[in-house]
Amino acid sequence: MKKLILNLCVFSGLLLGTTSEAADKAKVVFISGKPSHGRLAHEHRAGNMILAKGLNESDLPIEAVVVPHYGYPKDESILNGADTIVVFCTGHGGHVLNPKLKQFDALMKNGIGVVMIHWATEAIKGDPGNKFLEWMGGFCDLNWSVNPHWTPNFKAQKHPIWNGVKPFSVNDEWYYHMRFVKDLKGVTPILTDVPLAKTLKRPDGARSGNPAVRKAVGNGESQHVAWAYERPDGARGFGFTGGHVHMNWQHDDNRKLMLNAILWTANVEIPKDGVPSKTPTQEEMHSNLD
DSSP: OHHHHHHHHHHHHHHHHHHHHHHTSEEEEEEEOOOOSSTTBSOHHHHHHHHHHHHHTTTSSEEEEEEEEESSOSSGGGGTTOSEEEEESOOGGGOTTGGGHHHHHHHHHTTOEEEEEGGGGBOOTTHHHHHHHHHHSEEBOTTTOBOOOBOOOBOOOSSGGGTTOOOBOOOBOOOBSOEESGGGTTEEEEEEEOOOGGGGOSOSBTTTBOHHHHHHHHTTOOEEEEEEEEOTTSOEEEEEOOOSBGGGGGSHHHHHHHHHHHHHHTTOOOOTTOOOOOOOOHHHHTSSOO
């Protein structure tokens, strides 16, 4: 009997230790939208898995979990205890959050952070767009924002998300002329540049051009393609319009900036040199594709 009691005590201690260790880690949940483009473009699930792997192998106090299927979690208990949620999916009418706007808003009001990647930043005007403004301070808006492929030159900004990141440049479908909260209150531009006029060479259209964006570019106004948002309640959001080109996750500075941003939205201190992660191999980049 004494031996049984001793064994139970040891087992309980191990369980408590495991629970305590897990409780000490911030939890990140990745939601992946269903396939939307061809090979190596909009690789929602594969991109999320690369980022989650980077976080889990960083030896930092963070645990990344990828929802094991496309779309909003069927078992919403996976979101329990989340410190931030990363959403990488089709935008506008196909956004995974459209049918779950109230439920997700309740999570945001609980102080959970949010990261939206690429098309996931595009919201329908009205309730979705208004909620995106509340959650992350900005969104991609049809007939206002544009989606050209171009190569900005990103310079370091004074923000922890830039820890350990060197100025960089990658070609991607960087959306710009986003719809932001009034006076950018609470918004810190993270990736910004002045686009060349040739990024608006297409005729006006829902995502290709409009008088307002042509005027802004003509005036030489900087365009923010990634931004950090501190909500009035202290929670945080991050919008990142790159991510169309899957192979760009191999770019160390591009990937580090995203990993740093995820930590920031989870209220985890970002190391001075940023989140360490190994450059994904070619094999890893071509794994788990849609």
